[in-house]
Amino acid sequence: MQSESKEYVLIQGIEVPKGQPIPSRQEFTKWATETPETSIQVSLFIRALQKFYDVPYEKTLSFFQVAGIHGYPGDLAWDDSAPPAHQRGSKMIYCTHNLITFPTWHRPYMLLFEDLEFHSEADKKAWTDEAAKWRLPYWDWAIPSSKGSVPDLFKPASVNIRVPSAADGSLQKPENVSNPLYKYQLKWAKCSGTSRWGIKDGVPEEEWSNGINNYNSITDAINLHNWYGVNPDDDLLGRPASDLVYRLLRSVPEWKNFSSTGTNPVPDPDKLPHIPWEQWVSLEYLHNNLHGFIGGNVWADGIGHMQNVPSAAFDPIFYMHHANIDRLLALWQTVNPDSWFESDASPSATDKLTPFHHKFASGKVDYFNSDNVRDWTNFGYTYDVLERKPDETDEEYIKRINVYISTTYSSNTGDVLLGDQGKLFTGDLKVTDHTYDDYLIDVLYDR
Ligand SMILES: [Cu+2]
Secondary structure: OOOOOOOOOEOOOOOOOOOOOOOEEOEHHHHHHOOOOOOHHHHHHHHHHHHHHHOOOOOOOOHHHHHHHHEOEOOOOOOOOOOOOEEEOOEEEOOOOOOOOHHHHHHHHHHHHHHHHOOOOOOOHHHHHHHHHOOOOEOOOOOHHHOOOOOHHHOOOEEEEOOOOOOOOOOOOOEEEEOOOOOOOOOOOOOOOOOEOOEOOOOOHHHHOOOOEOHHHHHHHHHHOOOOOOOOOOOOOOOOHHHHHHHHHHHOOOHHHHHOOOOOOOOOOOOOOOOOHHHOOOHHHHHHHHHHHHHOEEHHHEEOHHHOHHHHOOOOHHHHHHHHHHHHHHHHHHHOOOOOOOOOOOOOOOOEEEEEEEEOOOOOEEEEEOOOOOOHHHHOOEEHHHOOOOOOOHHHHHHHHHHHHHHHHOOOHHHHHHHHOOHHHHHHOOOOOOOOOOOOOOOOOOO
């Protein structure tokens, strides 16, 4: 029960010192993989995540309870907030899947993780400075250059990370620690570690209960991109994730279509008539598919925690995946600045996003709603790809972000043009500003 004197966990975002630029969430591979042994931020992140895991599970701010907000154990109020109200199987859970609040509910959830993950143990200025600048990195699984592979830092069971420098400033031998990004395992009774494509018939329980990760299966699944609900003759068949990201950001301009599978139901591929993709591809749809690709969605090949809503948030990769979903939301908001919940929408933009509390500028403590989280820069973060240039007008900024989206995610423009007979690009062929796309085709051949 809520009481008058209860002090709720407040989600404020990491504070940005006055006059400083808002730090950005960075792409995970760039952020970590190149320099794990020398990076202060990677060292802090790994140490802090392990400390977060080690908080006893009965504490409100343990990793176990924070991960448990999303789905399982279910039926339980977190932080004495209003109890969860969304049915999942026989349980009630908090996360708002299949509703148009799907994108906005997960925004404060990532902020909570970002707030808690980083409690600096630094004693040196460089470490404190890096801790202040750190923001939750996102994993961009759609960027063509990654070829669908999971960032290397997730893969080893233990990692070498930086230790503070010697008194003379020289770099010390890195420390080898067990890797909290590899899996999460509650050290209590018989709790299984998280798996990715690891749990299947024939694997003995004592093996999978330790957590099994099959990274090649994740890469294969991302590259096969077997989107659910796609018809054999559908335009989306065989399209990579980059293509779906591009379509979603450029060609789905209304919140009700963009936000959720609830308002954009995925059709039954066996039923006619086949529904055009603009009417059912949403942010949540893309997110759902990736949950399956990362966790494991083929029983014969092995399943895992990310594949199932109630268990997904226990796998640490969930937070890098959802930071990316939040980035796609921020990108979409940037190029569709006027699109938002319609006034008669249900749920509405002012419905409470339980169980997340915030202390507002007025001093009042209340739940977040979707309107409150619309501008993410109010919470001390932005994204590397969304940083603004000084003196850039809104119009120039939006144009530049549109160019970023087109050049980053539509790698096969010729293919897309053929498939859509140029229709996808009609948005750019505006007579009002007299700009036209000019296509350049580079042909390489072996003489
Ligand atoms: Cu969720």
